[in-house]
Amino acid sequence: MKWVALMVVAATALGLAVVLGPAHVPWSELPRSDIVRSLRLPRAILAFLVGGALGLSGASLQALVRNPLADPYLLGLSGGAGLGAVLAIATHLAGPWALPLAAFAGALLAMALVYRLGLVGGGGGQLDPRVLILAGVAVGAFASAITTAIVSLAEATALRNAFLWLWGGLSGASWDAVLVACVYFPVPVVVLLAAARPLDALALGEEPARHLGTDVEPLKRRVYLAASLLTAAAVAVSGVIGFVGLVVPHAMRALWGHRHRPLLPAAFLGGGTLLTLSDTLARTAVAPRELPVGIVTALVGVPVFALLLRKWTAS
Amino acid sequence: MRLRAHRTHLAGLLALAVAACVRGGRAPEARGISVTDDAGRRVALAAPARRVVSLSPAVTELLFALGAGDQVVGRTTWCDYPPAARAVPSVGDGLNPNVEAVAARHPDLVVLYQSQLNETAARQLERIGLAAAVVRQDRLEDVGRAAQLLGALTGRRAAGDSLAREIERLARGPALQPPPMARVAIVVWDSPPMVIGAGSYLDELTRLAGAANVFHDLASASASVSLETIAARHPDVIVVLADTGSALPGFASRPEWQVIPAVRARRFAVLAGSLFGRPSPRAAEAVAELRRSLEAVR
Numbered sequence: 054m055k056w057v058a059l060m061v062v063a064a065t066a067l068g069l070a071v072v073l074g075p076a077h078v079p080w081s082e083l084p085r086s087d088i089v090r091s092l093r094l095p096r097a098i099l100a101f102l103v104g105g106a107l108g109l110s111g112a113s114l115q116a117l118v119r120n121p122l123a124d125p126y127l128l129g130l131s132g133g134a135g136l137g138a139v140l141a142i143a144t145h146l147a148g149p150w151a152l153p154l155a156a157f158a159g160a161l162l163a164m165a166l167v168y169r170l171g172l173v174g175g176g177g178g179q180l181d182p183r184v185l186i187l188a189g190v191a192v193g194a195f196a197s198a199i200t201t202a203i204v205s206l207a208e209a210t211a212l213r214n215a216f217l218w219l220w221g222g223l224s225g226a227s228w229d230a231v232l233v234a235c236v237y238f239p240v241p242v243v244v245l246l247a248a249a250r251p252l253d254a255l256a257l258g259e260e261p262a263r264h265l266g267t268d269v270e271p272l273k274r275r276v277y278l279a280a281s282l283l284t285a286a287a288v289a290v291s292g293v294i295g296f297v298g299l300v301v302p303h304a305m306r307a308l309w310g311h312r313h314r315p316l317l318p319a320a321f322l323g324g325g326t327l328l329t330l331s332d333t334l335a336r337t338a339v340a341p342r343e344l345p346v347g348i349v350t351a352l353v354g355v356p357v358f359a360l361l362l363r364k365w366t367a368s
Numbered sequence: 369m370r371l372r373a374h375r376t377h378l379a380g381l382l383a384l385a386v387a388a389c390v391r392g393g394r395a396p397e398a399r400g401i402s403v404t405d406d407a408g409r410r411v412a413l414a415a416p417a418r419r420v421v422s423l424s425p426a427v428t429e430l431l432f433a434l435g436a437g438d439q440v441v442g443r444t445t446w447c448d449y450p451p452a453a454r455a456v457p458s459v460g461d462g463l464n465p466n467v468e469a470v471a472a473r474h475p476d477l478v479v480l481y482q483s484q485l486n487e488t489a490a491r492q493l494e495r496i497g498l499a500a501a502v503v504r505q506d507r508l509e510d511v512g513r514a515a516q517l518l519g520a521l522t523g524r525r526a527a528g529d530s531l532a533r534e535i536e537r538l539a540r541g542p543a544l545q546p547p548p549m550a551r552v553a554i555v556v557w558d559s560p561p562m563v564i565g566a567g568s569y570l571d572e573l574t575r576l577a578g579a580a581n582v583f584h585d586l587a588s589a590s591a592s593v594s595l596e597t598i599a600a601r602h603p604d605v606i607v608v609l610a611d612t613g614s615a616l617p618g619f620a621s622r623p624e625w626q627v628i629p630a631v632r633a634r635r636f637a638v639l640a641g642s643l644f645g646r647p648s649p650r651a652a653e654a655v656a657e658l659r660r661s662l663e664a665v666r
Contacts, residue, residue: 075593076600091627092596152559214557217592224560224594227624341597342586343560 070097075340096226101325108324110280111298124299128189132196133163160285222346249313416523417477424481544578553603
């Protein structure tokens with residue numbers, strides 16, 4: 054029943070995203086309109102995929118580091134992506150994909166650094182979740198500091214625009230971006246969904262999980278790498294979008310409980326739905342102007358989350 | 369009725385011109401200068417400023433246009449016009465300026481751009497005993513007022529008043545006849561797409577060139593809008609600014625932008641950032657140049 058409801062809400066969100074927009078397109082022309090076919094449709098699909106990716110990687114990272122405050126950007130990814138984007142503009146890299154690729158490379162670099170710092174102890178080392186969080190915050194702060202230094206020293210307008218891009222959301226959505234997401238996303242998504250059962254064991258603690266026969270070290274690495282690679286790609290196609298990866302997993306936990314088998318797919322659908330609805334609002338609420346989608350995800354997501362939190366703590 | 373208004377206007381201009389000549393003729397403005405700047409502060413100088421630090425590219429350009437170029441002893445990193453301005457030592461940024469670097473030029477007047485970011489600096493300059501004038505330079509009418517203010521402060525009242533009249537004539541004068549491609553969207557950034565609204569200098573230049581900004585209904589200077597909105601407004605031409613050259617912007621070839629017919633047909637007008645990017649005494653030149661670019665679009 055809950056699943057049917059979630060599916061219906063998700064489908065409605067996608068439908069609204071295609072039907073509603075600042076330009077008036079009559080019903081009869083919807084299937085033929087250029088605006089719908091080359092702008093609204095790819096944007097709705099991309100919003101759903103990116104929102105889903107953020108929801109899923111947020112839920113997985115919260116399970117991995119066993120910290121309810123974890124979100125996909127916690128581990129230095131947004132800082133790294135921002136540095137990449139600013140460097141691309143400062144060094145005048147040209148081409149339509151220069152900015153997304155540079156942001157992706159920056160996020161990967163931050164991820165690799167955090168991963169290396171998170172490995173503690175002798176031999177191959179163990180991935181320590183607490184060290185991961187600290188390393189993530191430190192690397193993120195360092196990358197942001199370098200970014201701010203470059204922005205304040207170099208050609209101002211172009212670099213401020215790098216931030217516009219970074220927080221710009223889905224305005225650059227195209228079929229190319231949808232194609233990239235469709236080719237890239239399935240592998241990390243499948244890796245994370247397959248980790249559901251061992252993540253349940255990990256929730257009990259690393260020792261108990263080991264006793265239950267879970268191969269804890271490879272699991273942690275797999276989940277960390279898959280969630281980060283997924284987020285890095287999401288940043289490349291849509292910039293940094295806050296709150297989806299933090300709020301959606303908790304909201305879904307309030308509805309589906311703590312078992313990851315239902316939680317992870319629900320977080321994907323819930324994240325996709327939230328971002329699609331938020332983006333539709335961002336495009337239409339103050340038309341002809343447009344709001345940054347990250348503001349709308351917070352405005353929509355946080356009240357819903359607060360309601361669920363009350364319901365959750367009351368029972 | 370219109371004719372009479374026109375005559376009254378002319379008479380007013382004439383009176384102003386005479387007054388300006390009389391004041392301009394009285395060579396050294398001996399008894400000190402006291403003016404009210406755009407922030408409503410009184411700026412008092414014992415004598416016309418001889419060492420001016422300009423903290424805005426638009427102010428630097430204006431000072432040179434008033435013939436006060438050799439009184440400019442400091443400029444921002446971004447002051448690139450006229451070419452002679454580059455020879456003046458830079459004191460860094462114009463917003464949130466480095467007050468020590470400004471003071472090191474030993475100015476007797478510092479001119480700041482009106483912005484929240486400069487309020488602290490204006491107070492700090494006052495505290496160390498440096499006269500600071502704040503000028504707004506966002507729209508065409510600001511150029512004339514700033515010209516009079518800076519003319520008074522640098523001992524070039526006549527030049528300031530005559531430039532103010534020129535700008536006034538341009539701003540109040542009739543717009544040109546609409547060119548064949550008259551509806552324009554001025555796109556200043558592509559991701560997210562940002563366009564110019566009614567609150568901007570570029571919107572005024574567009575009107576004077578006989579064209580119409582399709583986003584004139586947006587009150588702010590610029591706003592981010594969706595591609596869908598740009599497409600739905602059917603601009604004939606996309607106007608963009610470029611620092612160098614006249615190459616089409618990168619977004620011209622991006623697939624999602626082809627929804628806009630003007631982009632698909634490559635109907636672009638590429639304008640030089642240094643002439644169009646800030647309100648300037650060269651406004652008339654900018655209007656003529658915009659007009660030429662729009663007429664050249666096929």
